[in-house]
Amino acid sequence: MPRFAANLSMMYTEVPFLDRFAAAAQDGFDAVEYLFPYEHTVDDIASRLKAHGLTQALFNLPPGDWASGERGMACIPGREAEFATSVAQALVYAQATGCQRLHAMAGLKPTGVGEAAQRATYVANLKAAAAQLAPHGITLVIEPINPRDMPNFYLSQQQQAHDLCAEVGAPNLQVQMDFYHCQIVEGDLSMRLKQHFAGVGHVQIAGVPDRHEPDGGEVNYPHLFDLLDELGYAGFVGCEYRPKAGTSEGLGWLRRYRASRAKGQA
DSSP: OOEEEEETTTSOTTSOGGGHHHHHHHTTOOEEEOSOOTTSOHHHHHHHHHHTTOEEEEEEOOOSOGGGTOOBOTTOTTOHHHHHHHHHHHHHHHHHHTOOEEEOOBOBOOTTOOHHHHHHHHHHHHHHHHHHHGGGTOEEEEOOOOTTTSTTBSOOOHHHHHHHHHHHOOTTEEEEEEHHHHHHHTOOHHHHHHHHGGGEEEEEEOOBTTOSOTTSBSOOHHHHHHHHHHHTOOSEEEEOOOOSSOTGGGTHHHHHHHHHHHHHHO
16 A cells, blocks of 8 residues: 655644644654745754654755745756755755655746756756765655646656656656646546656645545546555655645545555455
8 A cells, every 4th residue: 555645735734834743643644745844943853753753755955935936946047056055955854854855846937048958957957966865865856747736837747757857867866746737737647657657756646626635536546546556656655735624634535545455455
């Protein structure tokens, strides 16, 4: 059965961020992820993980000025030094928390810069970041994001992401496959997962189209969970969705899936 990680940026928002670790553990999660930890000290984060027996599955590199609309900088010429600093900052948190997956957001396509320059900058930044993280056993992931939620984002399709990974050529660079984004942009989730599985380093889920619990909407998640098992996926499945009405109250989908799997194995 897949191992699920609660996304603390979207889930358990009923309580302050540092209290969400306890809430997730109480609901039976053994791992967490989130967008960014940088508003809190390394010690604050590490102590919460240790106190509640949680694994840090993933978090993002600093994205630039998030509040003003920036969504990463990896593809933006002229910001290479800032990107390198973001990698170094994330590495400090990753080492303190034992996190083995870091997500580098590509960034929004800059005005007046050609595609070739954007791609060259992105590839060079990914090569440098992957090389910096490799000695620490950390995998860097990149994520295609749908243009409805994030207009003008550089990366939107699975094949595009895997082609970039091939160009970079770093064994510790993989693709973060978010089924929510993939369904909106491309669909055909089962076949895309099978096609690209060898290069998938992290998986995320949410109901489509509303990004609520994964038991609503148009995606058959129990089928995809079983397929992940069949393919031998050993990583975490990040629950990156916005609960409709209370995080714990909305976890019926997880309880039902775990119960069905336990019954099937009895």
